[in-house]
Amino acid sequence: MDRNARMEQMKKKRLFSAFLGILTALWFSSCGILDTESSGGESYLTPKEAIFALYANDPAPNDSLGPHLSTGVLMPVHAGAQYTLSFDADETHEAPKLQLYRLYPRDSEYYDVGSQTKNLTAIDSAGRWVYHFDCGETSTPYWGTVLVEDGEYYTGAVNNLRFEGVGSNSLHFSLNLVVVGSYGGTSDDVSLDSLSRLILEEFRSAFSPGGIVVDTLFLHHASERSDLSSSYPDNEPWLAGKYSDDYFVTEVGGWPNSDAEPDVYNALDIVLVHRIEKTGVLGLSQLFGGNLGGGSGSTVVVGTHYLKNSSLESSQSALQIALTAVHESGHFFGLRHTTSQASEVLSSLDQSNYHDGLDDTPFCEALLRMVMSSEISESLASMPSGAMPRVYLAKSLETCPDALNPMFPVSATYPEDTEDFTEDQLTLVAKMLQLYPH
Numbered sequence: 001m002d003r004n005a006r007m008e009q010m011k012k013k014r015l016f017s018a019f020l021g022i023l024t025a026l027w028f029s030s031c032g033i034l035d036t037e038s039s040g041g042e043s044y045l046t047p048k049e050a051i052f053a054l055y056a057n058d059p060a061p062n063d064s065l066g067p068h069l070s071t072g073v074l075m076p077v078h079a080g081a082q083y084t085l086s087f088d089a090d091e092t093h094e095a096p097k098l099q100l101y102r103l104y105p106r107d108s109e110y111y112d113v114g115s116q117t118k119n120l121t122a123i124d125s126a127g128r129w130v131y132h133f134d135c136g137e138t139s140t141p142y143w144g145t146v147l148v149e150d151g152e153y154y155t156g157a158v159n160n161l162r163f164e165g166v167g168s169n170s171l172h173f174s175l176n177l178v179v180v181g182s183y184g185g186t187s188d189d190v191s192l193d194s195l196s197r198l199i200l201e202e203f204r205s206a207f208s209p210g211g212i213v214v215d216t217l218f219l220h221h222a223s224e225r226s227d228l229s230s231s232y233p234d235n236e237p238w239l240a241g242k243y244s245d246d247y248f249v250t251e252v253g254g255w256p257n258s259d260a261e262p263d264v265y266n267a268l269d270i271v272l273v274h275r276i277e278k279t280g281v282l283g284l285s286q287l288f289g290g291n292l293g294g295g296s297g298s299t300v301v302v303g304t305h306y307l308k309n310s311s312l313e314s315s316q317s318a319l320q321i322a323l324t325a326v327h328e329s330g331h332f333f334g335l336r337h338t339t340s341q342a343s344e345v346l347s348s349l350d351q352s353n354y355h356d357g358l359d360d361t362p363f364c365e366a367l368l369r370m371v372m373s374s375e376i377s378e379s380l381a382s383m384p385s386g387a388m389p390r391v392y393l394a395k396s397l398e399t400c401p402d403a404l405n406p407m408f409p410v411s412a413t414y415p416e417d418t419e420d421f422t423e424d425q426l427t428l429v430a431k432m433l434q435l436y437p438h
């Protein structure tokens with residue numbers, strides 16, 4: 001499918017149900033949250049689409065966001081955080097109102113438009129229009145944007161868009177290692193207890209230079225959870241994406257607190273499965289997953305094994321598993337790949353995001369241009385929405401200047417050579433950890 005056809009398909013998929021949206025807005029306005037009808041006839045300019053997501057503090061270029069801000073981009077926000085959105089003033093227009101609406105995921109593709117939650121006037125500051133607001137919600141909702149000028153969708157330019165979020169949550173976090181199905185071992189015969197200790201060590205060494213403290217790791221087996229609708233027996237290997245449609249095994253995220261472990265619910269959930277049912281894929285997480293509780297975006301998935309091709313699997317070493325968990329957690333905290341894979345750029349529909357936007361991470365032209373094997377590219381093209389995979393490739397990419405960065409999308413030939421996160425990467429992770437309630 002060419003890019004335009006794909007874009008059309010995505011637009012169709014993500015269009016809101018306008019009718020239901022309006023009904024929901026009226027329902028909420030009668031609850032007194034904000035009477036959209038009283039705000040000068042602007043109430044029905046609701047978000048029309050959410051093809052692109054605007055993440056706070058995302059340094060990537062995101063060239064597609066500006067042109068869509070007026071009619072709707074998805075804006076995940078976090079309870080207790082303070083936000084500033086700004087862009088260059090367009091002198092041919094009046095500063096538009098920034099109106100924000102609650103969006104409710106109906107399924108993995110559709111959102112319903114809820115009530116208006118903000119109606120913001122710009123502050124003019126050094127040639128930029130600036131909007132300050134706090135989240136003011138108790139959960140972690142999705143909002144959608146609308147820019148309104150004279151009762152119509154704003155048609156001026158939105159250039160150099162920036163969206164900053166500041167939170168005051170702790171720089172400490174813990175890990176839950178949730179083993180789903182039987183533990184299949186590593187290529188170097190490391191026991192589960194030793195693997196757990198290695199994962200904790202690798203997290204500490206990766207994140208502590210950023211002032212982040214990884215307190216501890218709790219080891220659990222999904223088979224202990226009698227409350228879950230799917231059963232996860234521990235006597236057979238779990239193949240994520242095969243035994244249930246949910247590659248992220250979201251159901252096991254948000255491990256319940258107990259008297260013995262009163263603080264596990266807000267730990268980062270690393271789900272250890274036998275393998276992910278996609279060729280070449282070692283681990284998965286959602287970019288800006290951001291949920292240190294339970295539910296969508298709360299899990300990072302790693303396989304002890306991976307599919308080399310459709311019929312052959314291979315095992316990872318303990319260190320590869322630990323580094324894959326660190327890599328995927330990097331995505332959870334907002335780090336993109338240092339160099340995007342071509343399939344990622346295509347599926348995000350934003351060609352500007354071929355790199356992570358950070359100044360101190362190198363970039364590899366050769367990777368972007370590399371033609372993957374058909375099996376790998378097929379598996380990457382059919383990833384679950386928002387998934388950020390790390391892949392195994394049977395060819396050397398050592399000529400790439402970012403090949404040893406923890407956020408390079410392809411696992412290193414010699415994992416022990418993996419470098420530290422850069423200063424800019426750690427700064428972003430620390431900022432996001434403070435934004436995520438936990």
Ligand SMILES: [Zn+2]
Pocket residue numbers: 327328331337388389390408409
């Ligand atoms: Zn990745």
